[in-house]
Amino acid sequence: MDTSQYLEIFLDETKEHLQNLNTQIMELEQNPENMDTINEIFRAAHSLKGMAGTMGYKRMQNLTHDMENVFSEVRNGTFKVQPDMIDVLFKCLDALEEYLANIQQTTEEGTNDNDELIKILNDILKNNGEVKPSSDSPATEEKKAEQPAEAPSGDASGASREKWHEIKIGDTEKMLIEKANSEGLKVYGVSVYVEEACVLKAARAFLVFKALEKLGEIIVSSPTAQDIEDERFELSFSLIFISGNTRDEVIAAIKSVSEIEEALCEEYKTEAPAQAAAPEQEKAAEKASESKPAAAPSPKPAATSAASAKPASGGGNKPAAKPVVNRTVRVDIEKLDNLMNLVSELIIAKNSLVAATAAEGKDNNSAVNEQIEYLESVTTNLHESVMKVRMVPIESVVAKFPRMIRDLSKKLDKKMELYMTGEDTELDRTVVDEIGDPLMHMLRNSADHGLEPNDVRVANGKPEVGSIFLDAYQDGNNVVISVRDDGGGVNIEAVKNKAIERGTITPEQAENMTEKEVIDLLFLPSFSTAKKVSDVSGRGVGLDVVKSKIESLSGEVEVKNKFGEGSSWIIRLPLTLAIIQALMVVVGDEKYAIALGSIQTIEDVSPSDIKLVQAKEVIHIRGTVIPIIRLNKVLDIESTADESKNLTVIIVKKGDKQAGLVVDELIGQQEVVIKSMGKYIKVPKIISGATILGNGDVALILDANALI
Amino acid sequence: MDEVKVMDEQKRNESLNRPVERDTTQYIVTQLGNEQYGIDIKYISNIVRMQKITRVPKVYGYIKGVINLRGEVIPTISLRLKMGLPEDEITKKTRIIILKLEQHESIGVLVDEVKEVVTLDDEHVERVSYDKDDKAKFLSGVGKYDGKLISLLDITAVLSDVVDA
Numbered sequence: 001m002d003t004s005q006y007l008e009i010f011l012d013e014t015k016e017h018l019q020n021l022n023t024q025i026m027e028l029e030q031n032p033e034n035m036d037t038i039n040e041i042f043r044a045a046h047s048l049k050g051m052a053g054t055m056g057y058k059r060m061q062n063l064t065h066d067m068e069n070v071f072s073e074v075r076n077g078t079f080k081v082q083p084d085m086i087d088v089l090f091k092c093l094d095a096l097e098e099y100l101a102n103i104q105q106t107t108e109e110g111t112n113d114n115d116e117l118i119k120i121l122n123d124i125l126k127n128n129g130e131v132k133p134s135s136d137s138p139a140t141e142e143k144k145a146e147q148p149a150e151a152p153s154g155d156a157s158g159a160s161r162e163k164w165h166e167i168k169i170g171d172t173e174k175m176l177i178e179k180a181n182s183e184g185l186k187v188y189g190v191s192v193y194v195e196e197a198c199v200l201k202a203a204r205a206f207l208v209f210k211a212l213e214k215l216g217e218i219i220v221s222s223p224t225a226q227d228i229e230d231e232r233f234e235l236s237f238s239l240i241f242i243s244g245n246t247r248d249e250v251i252a253a254i255k256s257v258s259e260i261e262e263a264l265c266e267e268y269k270t271e272a273p274a275q276a277a278a279p280e281q282e283k284a285a286e287k288a289s290e291s292k293p294a295a296a297p298s299p300k301p302a303a304t305s306a307a308s309a310k311p312a313s314g315g316g317n318k319p320a321a322k323p324v325v326n327r328t329v330r331v332d333i334e335k336l337d338n339l340m341n342l343v344s345e346l347i348i349a350k351n352s353l354v355a356a357t358a359a360e361g362k363d364n365n366s367a368v369n370e371q372i373e374y375l376e377s378v379t380t381n382l383h384e385s386v387m388k389v390r391m392v393p394i395e396s397v398v399a400k401f402p403r404m405i406r407d408l409s410k411k412l413d414k415k416m417e418l419y420m421t422g423e424d425t426e427l428d429r430t431v432v433d434e435i436g437d438p439l440m441h442m443l444r445n446s447a448d449h450g451l452e453p454n455d456v457r458v459a460n461g462k463p464e465v466g467s468i469f470l471d472a473y474q475d476g477n478n479v480v481i482s483v484r485d486d487g488g489g490v491n492i493e494a495v496k497n498k499a500i501e502r503g504t505i506t507p508e509q510a511e512n513m514t515e516k517e518v519i520d521l522l523f524l525p526s527f528s529t530a531k532k533v534s535d536v537s538g539r540g541v542g543l544d545v546v547k548s549k550i551e552s553l554s555g556e557v558e559v560k561n562k563f564g565e566g567s568s569w570i571i572r573l574p575l576t577l578a579i580i581q582a583l584m585v586v587v588g589d590e591k592y593a594i595a596l597g598s599i600q601t602i603e604d605v606s607p608s609d610i611k612l613v614q615a616k617e618v619i620h621i622r623g624t625v626i627p628i629i630r631l632n633k634v635l636d637i638e639s640t641a642d643e644s645k646n647l648t649v650i651i652v653k654k655g656d657k658q659a660g661l662v663v664d665e666l667i668g669q670q671e672v673v674i675k676s677m678g679k680y681i682k683v684p685k686i687i688s689g690a691t692i693l694g695n696g697d698v699a700l701i702l703d704a705n706a707l708i
Numbered sequence: 709m710d711e712v713k714v715m716d717e718q719k720r721n722e723s724l725n726r727p728v729e730r731d732t733t734q735y736i737v738t739q740l741g742n743e744q745y746g747i748d749i750k751y752i753s754n755i756v757r758m759q760k761i762t763r764v765p766k767v768y769g770y771i772k773g774v775i776n777l778r779g780e781v782i783p784t785i786s787l788r789l790k791m792g793l794p795e796d797e798i799t800k801k802t803r804i805i806i807l808k809l810e811q812h813e814s815i816g817v818l819v820d821e822v823k824e825v826v827t828l829d830d831e832h833v834e835r836v837s838y839d840k841d842d843k844a845k846f847l848s849g850v851g852k853y854d855g856k857l858i859s860l861l862d863i864t865a866v867l868s869d870v871v872d873a
Binding site: 345348590634635636637675676677678679680681682683684686687690692696697698699700 | 760762763764765766767768771773774775776779780781782783785813814815867
């Protein structure tokens, strides 16, 4: 069967599952007893196995199969999670990621069998959770016994294939069965095996259900109907079925569905003798659940059909950790871009309409104005909705960091913890895709350079375990992501010495440099203060890349440093790259747009209030001295404003710096669509783009950040 | 009107079922001051009337600014200033020729007037001798047509200079 068309979905979903596994195993390391986590891990591993199997990636399937077995035993309480086991599991995940990377590049999984990992996993099973090899133990046989049941190709005995014996029945089902018996209807136990190559198992199962429902009533199924619908089952499912038809008719009905390998059907006896053959433990579990059927999640039985052996009826029995079915659609980003462009055009057209009616004068129809206002609010909402569609939480990027820090902690032999907040902060999809690498660089930096070794920390009176904080939050039209550590901070002198040694600056220059200027040196290409090059950091290909990446996203990096107490690296990114709210201003006879996000206030300043400090014009506003920039000079144009009259000053901020921009006139707030100006002309830094006004003219967008 | 002319030429070729021969090139003849310049038609995507050009500060003088061409922002240069001629005088005949080189984005070129489309055989084109002064380096040759001399612009050279600048 050609599965290539599903490859993309497979890749996407596998990535999600792997990320989920990473997160959950991290969680497990913290709380080895947490049943919810273990269940979640089991489920993710199980889905991975199924998906890999469907796509024909045997090696991947084998590895996940063995991982699943380990989780299965943990879940059954056979043994407990141990730190060594976590390490092994992480190695498995790395191996899986390797497969995935191979698949992504070549559509083949590669030839690495990872025998070692599989062996370790099997040893764990043999030794009841101990990560060391030893001779056989009963657990092995138990496991061996399970395997054939999972692989339907094997000629397993009929009893183990007739899985309906494993279905637990509650009081309601018993009543139904008794009622059916008294009415002369027959009760069947049915096990259906789907062909291994079947791609749409859920659809097949659905058709089987449909076919059976024509003949009678399905009283319970295993896995539950919901799980089957979500394709959360192996190659088989079982059900108990009441019907007046004969056994052969039932089998024929099931077989009428294609891609069904085998259908087993026998009359169901309430006290099935086969159950005695089931493993001891399972029986115990069953008894427990039968004796108090109303109790919440019954202990999970041990068999391979473990996940499936839950009573279908009785909603109260559903496990709490069951993931909510996402009502989402995957959309190609190009389609969204297209939609976004259309919205942009619509906004331009709307602006033209506004301009046209304004030009008509006062005597225009108020009804038209009303409609235009309505149109305005609709386009604004439309724009916001489209923007929101493009927004994704940064979670998808930051979720891999706890694992990274854990690994770094081991590699660097430093104890550290990562604390994250604001993972749900949303950013434009294109930005989120790009932000991962810079953040990773910064976290590595903090872990390697920022945090001191544990003994130094203790000597300095700090807690032994270092802390790294990753905080994300929205600030106006920006999203701020800061990476902070409680380490030693940047050693200004060390950086200076290094820079002098490298010839970047002269000792004289170093004398006069401010702390900020010194820190800026760190962002120069190939500058690293790490004493030795490690594979964590130290090659000096970090911060300059970080900076240029962030700047290419129209963002900026700021550093706050306190020597001895740690440093924080703050990234500020625009929420969106396409449409912004802007203030339109006039300078000379030209119109310019200034992004509203950078504007703090607008002041009316008398010319006499302008003072000179070091030959620079400043104004004094509410206790702060703010330098002013005359835009007409920056833009080489004659000002049209009357010199003697009050000046209109727009106070803009960049980080904690402020500046006042003097303009001739204010036009008003407007939504502007940012257009690229092409590559033919090298646009000065103070111009961040162009936009098309309602009357069709082009106005340039000033970048307040570059002016300060 | 200018566009119509271009169309006419092409249509005539089509209607006569006359394949454009390999050794002929079509040029759009433009007027700059007293001189006539030819631009290879294959680079031209559009010719528009003069419209408002938004000045971009702090760029080279020959870059006049940006225009709005159906929602696209397109930089526009003055061919006059580029060729070392006096500043443009905007008249009714002033046109902006929108050029599009293969991998590059569109760019507008300001000219005094667009005259006509001519088809020149290679034998009517004289390659310029190698006294490459400022102006000559932008020329690919001189064409003779109807008793007039037309300087043929090497658009790639003109624009590569802009890109590098």
